[in-house]
Amino acid sequence: MDIRAEGISRRYFRRTGEANYFEAVCRTDFTVEAGKVTVLLGRSGSGKTTLLHMLAGLLTPTGGKIFLGDTDLYSLEDKALSEIRNKRIGVIPQGRSVIDTLTVLENILLPAALYGGESRGQEALEWMKKLDIAHLADSRPTELSGGELRRVAIVRALAGKPEVILADEPTGDLDDENTALVLSALRDAARDGAAVLLVTHEGEAKQYADEVWRMNAGTLTREERN
Amino acid sequence: MTKRRMFLRMITASLLRRRSRMLVALLSIGIGATILSGLVTIYYDVPRQMGAQFRNYGANMIFVSADGTSLDAEKTAEALSLIPKEKILGATPYRYTSAQMVRNQLSFVAAGTDFEQVQATSPYFMVDGAYPSASRQVLLGKEVAKTIGAKLNSMVEISWKPSVTEASGDTELKPGAYLAGSAEGFNSALVYVTLKLGDDLSIAEMTVNADSQTAEFGGRCAEESFTKQFIGKLIPLTAGTDVDAMTGATVTSQAVVDAVNKARPTENAQAATGNSLSLQVTGILDTGGDEEQYIFLSLSDMEALTGEQDRFDVMELSVSASAEELEEYVSQITDKSGSVSARLVKRVTRSEAAVLTKLQSLVFLVTAVVLLLTMICVSTTMMAVVTERRKEIGLRKALGASDSSIRLEFLGEGIFLGALGGLLGSVLGFGFAQVVSVNVFGSSIQFQPLLLPLTVAVSMLIAALSCMLPIKRAVQIDPALVLKGE
Ligand SMILES: Nc1ncnc2c1ncn2[C@@H]1O[C@H](COP(=O)(O)OP(=O)(O)O)[C@@H](O)[C@H]1O
Numbered sequence: 001m002d003i004r005a006e007g008i009s010r011r012y013f014r015r016t017g018e019a020n021y022f023e024a025v026c027r028t029d030f031t032v033e034a035g036k037v038t039v040l041l042g043r044s045g046s047g048k049t050t051l052l053h054m055l056a057g058l059l060t061p062t063g064g065k066i067f068l069g070d071t072d073l074y075s076l077e078d079k080a081l082s083e084i085r086n087k088r089i090g091v092i093p094q095g096r097s098v099i100d101t102l103t104v105l106e107n108i109l110l111p112a113a114l115y116g117g118e119s120r121g122q123e124a125l126e127w128m129k130k131l132d133i134a135h136l137a138d139s140r141p142t143e144l145s146g147g148e149l150r151r152v153a154i155v156r157a158l159a160g161k162p163e164v165i166l167a168d169e170p171t172g173d174l175d176d177e178n179t180a181l182v183l184s185a186l187r188d189a190a191r192d193g194a195a196v197l198l199v200t201h202e203g204e205a206k207q208y209a210d211e212v213w214r215m216n217a218g219t220l221t222r223e224e225r226n
Numbered sequence: 227m228t229k230r231r232m233f234l235r236m237i238t239a240s241l242l243r244r245r246s247r248m249l250v251a252l253l254s255i256g257i258g259a260t261i262l263s264g265l266v267t268i269y270y271d272v273p274r275q276m277g278a279q280f281r282n283y284g285a286n287m288i289f290v291s292a293d294g295t296s297l298d299a300e301k302t303a304e305a306l307s308l309i310p311k312e313k314i315l316g317a318t319p320y321r322y323t324s325a326q327m328v329r330n331q332l333s334f335v336a337a338g339t340d341f342e343q344v345q346a347t348s349p350y351f352m353v354d355g356a357y358p359s360a361s362r363q364v365l366l367g368k369e370v371a372k373t374i375g376a377k378l379n380s381m382v383e384i385s386w387k388p389s390v391t392e393a394s395g396d397t398e399l400k401p402g403a404y405l406a407g408s409a410e411g412f413n414s415a416l417v418y419v420t421l422k423l424g425d426d427l428s429i430a431e432m433t434v435n436a437d438s439q440t441a442e443f444g445g446r447c448a449e450e451s452f453t454k455q456f457i458g459k460l461i462p463l464t465a466g467t468d469v470d471a472m473t474g475a476t477v478t479s480q481a482v483v484d485a486v487n488k489a490r491p492t493e494n495a496q497a498a499t500g501n502s503l504s505l506q507v508t509g510i511l512d513t514g515g516d517e518e519q520y521i522f523l524s525l526s527d528m529e530a531l532t533g534e535q536d537r538f539d540v541m542e543l544s545v546s547a548s549a550e551e552l553e554e555y556v557s558q559i560t561d562k563s564g565s566v567s568a569r570l571v572k573r574v575t576r577s578e579a580a581v582l583t584k585l586q587s588l589v590f591l592v593t594a595v596v597l598l599l600t601m602i603c604v605s606t607t608m609m610a611v612v613t614e615r616r617k618e619i620g621l622r623k624a625l626g627a628s629d630s631s632i633r634l635e636f637l638g639e640g641i642f643l644g645a646l647g648g649l650l651g652s653v654l655g656f657g658f659a660q661v662v663s664v665n666v667f668g669s670s671i672q673f674q675p676l677l678l679p680l681t682v683a684v685s686m687l688i689a690a691l692s693c694m695l696p697i698k699r700a701v702q703i704d705p706a707l708v709l710k711g712e
C-alpha cells in the first residue's frame with residue numbers, strides 16, 4: 001500500500017535568526033509507492049529523518065497530512081496509530097535501537113510480542129540467515145558490533161512483513177558485502193509488494209532504486225533517472 | 227517461544243535489572259504497610275488496651291449509702307446488678323472500724339474487705355508477701371507494720387471495743403440486757419466496762435477493760451477483786467459508798483464507776499464486750515497512700531470481730547466502660563435504688579476519655595504521614611526507573627506499544643509491588659503491634675484477619691497512586707527523540 005505525504009511540514013521551536021522556529025521539512029508532497037524502492041538522498045541535517053519519522057507515525061507534522069492508503073494517520077487515536085506502527089509499518093531507525101536486557105532473537109520478536117498476532121519466528125529466522133546474523137540469535141545486544149546491531153534492527157522490521165518499510169541510513173556502518181546484502185533484502189521486500197523508503201547519503205543505493213528523491217534544506221526534488 | 231512467556235520475560239528482566247530499585251520501592255511499601263497495619267491494629271485495640279490500662283489506676287465508681295449510714299449487702303447487690311456483669315472488673319466492699327493492737331494498745335483503722343476484689347479494683351497495691359487467702363489472716367499497712375514492728379508470718383492480736391456512740395437503741399434497761407460504757411481514767415485514757423443485767427436489773431456480770439491504765443495501779447481495776455464489788459448492785463452507783471476505790475488507783479476506780487453509770491444497752495454480747503482476734507500477717511501493703519496506715523482483714527474476720535454482718539461503709543468499683551456508659555449506669559442506679567448512691571470518680575473517667583481521643587488522633591496522624599512518605603518514596607523510585615528505561619520505552623512505542631499498554635505495564639508493576647509490600651507489611655505490622663502492645667500496654671493483641679486484605683488493598687492503592695506521576699512521564703516520552711539520539 002502506498003504511503004503518501006500531502007503538503008507536510010515540520011517546524012521545530014528553535015531560535016534561528018529572526019524567527020523563533022526552524023522549518024526542517026517544508027510543505028512537501030511525497031509518495032512512497034507500493035512495490036517500489038524509493039531512495040531519499042540528502043545531506044546531513046537536510047530533514048530526511050524528520051520526514052521519515054512523520055511517515056512512520058512517530059512525529060506529528062505541524063502542517064499537512066500523511067495517508068496510508070486512505071487512512072489519515074494523525075487523525076487516529078494513539079491506540080489505532082500504535083497498532084498501525086506495529087503491524088503495517090516497519091521502521092529501521094538511524095541509531096542504536098535494541099533493548100539490552102533481551103537477547104537478539106527476543107529483540108527481533110518484540111513487535112510481535114507487543115500484540116497477540118501470529119508468531120513471526122519462522123520469517124525472522126529466514127531473514128536472519130539472509131543477513132548473516134542467525135548465529136547471534138541468543139546473544140546479548142551488548143556483545144554485538146554496530147553493523148550486527150543494525151542488521152538486527154533490519155530483520156526486526158522485515159520479519160513482520162509490513163506494508164511500508166522505512167529505513168533510515170540502514171547501511172551507514174556496514175561493509176560493502178553487508179551493504180549489498182541489506183539493499184538486496186530491501187529490494188526483495190519491495191518485490192513482495194512493500195513500499196520501501198531508503199534514506200541514505202550514499203549514491204550507490206541508487207542502483208537499487210525505482211525512484212530517487214533529493215532533500216535539500218527541507219525541500220524535496222525528484223531526480224530524473226537516466 | 228510464546229508471546230506471553232516473552233512478555234513475562236521482558237517484565238522480569240526489567241525487574242531483575244533494577245532489583246535494587248525495586249527492592250527500595252518494595253521496602254518502602256513494606257514499611258508503610260507495616261506501620262499502617264500495626265497502627266490500625268493498635269488504633270482499634272487502644273480503647274480496649276487503655277480501658278484495661280486505666281483500670282489499673284483504681285476504681286472509677288463508688289457506692290455509698292444514700293442516707294449517710296452504712297450500705298446494706300442486699301441493696302448493694304441489687305445496685306450492682308444494674309451494671310452489665312461483663313463490664314464489672316471488680317467491686318470491693320469496705321467496712322471500716324477502729325481496732326487496737328492488744329500488745330501495745332495502739333489504735334488503727336481496720337478495714338474488712340474482699341481481697342480477691344481488692345486486687346481487681348486496686349491493682350496498683352503492692353503487697354510484700356501475699357494477700358490473705360484464709361480466715362484469721364491479715365494484711366498490714368506498711369506504716370502499721372513499722373509502728374508495731376510486725377514481721378511477715380508473725381501473729382498479731384487485735385481487739386475491738388464498741389465505742390459508746392456505737393452502743394445504740396433503747397436506753398430503757400431490761401432484764402438480761404447487755405450494757406457497754408466508757409469513761410476517762412488516768413491520763414484521759416478510756417476505761418471500758420461491759421455489763422449484763424440480772425432479772426432484777428442489778429448487775430449480774432461485769433468486765434472491765436483498763437488496759438489503757440498503768441498496769442500495776444489502775445490496770446488492777448480489771449481484776450475480779452475490784453469488779454465483784456459491783457455485782458448485785460443497781461445502777462447508778464457511787465464511789466466510796468457502793469464501791470471502794472482500788473488502792474493507789476482512785477482515778478481509775480472513779481472512771482470505772484462513771485463508765486458503769488453511763489453504760490447504754492448494746493445489740494449483742496459481742497458489741498457489749500468487745501472482741502479480739504489473733505491473726506497471721508500474710509502480707510505488708512505498700513501503696514504510698516493512706517492505706518499504709520490501715521489493717522486489712524477479710525469480711526468474715528471483720529464480722530467475727532464486730533459481730534456485725536452484711537454492712538459496708540463503701541463499695542469501690544472498677545467498671546470497664548466509656549464515660550457515657552458510666553454516666554448511664556449511675557443515673558440508673560440513682561433512679562432505681564433508693565438506699566445506694568453511686569458516684570463516678572470524675573477525675574479518672576474524664577482523663578481516660580481525653581487521653582483516648584488524643585491517642586487515636588495521634589495514631590491517625592502518624593499513619594497518614596507515613597503513608598505520604600511511602601508515596602513519595604515509591605514515586606521517586608518509579609520516576610528513576612522510568613528515567614532509566616527511557617530509551618526502552620521510546621523504542622517500544624516506536625515499535626507499536628500504545629500509551630495505554632505502557633500505562634498498564636507500570637501500573638501492573640506498581641500494584642504487584644503494592645500487593646507484595648502489603649503482604650509483607652501485614653505480617654511485620656502484626657509483629658510490630660504485638661511488640662508495641664506488649665511493651666507499652668503489657669498485654670498481647672489478637673490478629674485481625676480482616677486487616678490483611680485491608681492492608682494489601684491500601685498498599686496496592688498507595689503504590690498505584692505513587693505510579694501516577696511516573697506513568698505520566700513514561701507516556702510523554704517522545705519515541706522520535708529516542709530513536710534519533712544515541
Ligand atoms: N527535536 C528537534 N528540535 C530542534 N531541531 C531539530 C530536532 N530534530 C531535528 N532538528 C533539526 O532539524 C534538521 C533536520 O534534522 P534531521 O531530520 O535529523 O536531518 P537528517 O536526518 O537529514 O540528517 C536539523 O537541522 C536538526 O538540527
Ligand SMILES: [Mg+2]
Nearest residue numbers: 048049094168
Ligand atoms: Mg538522519
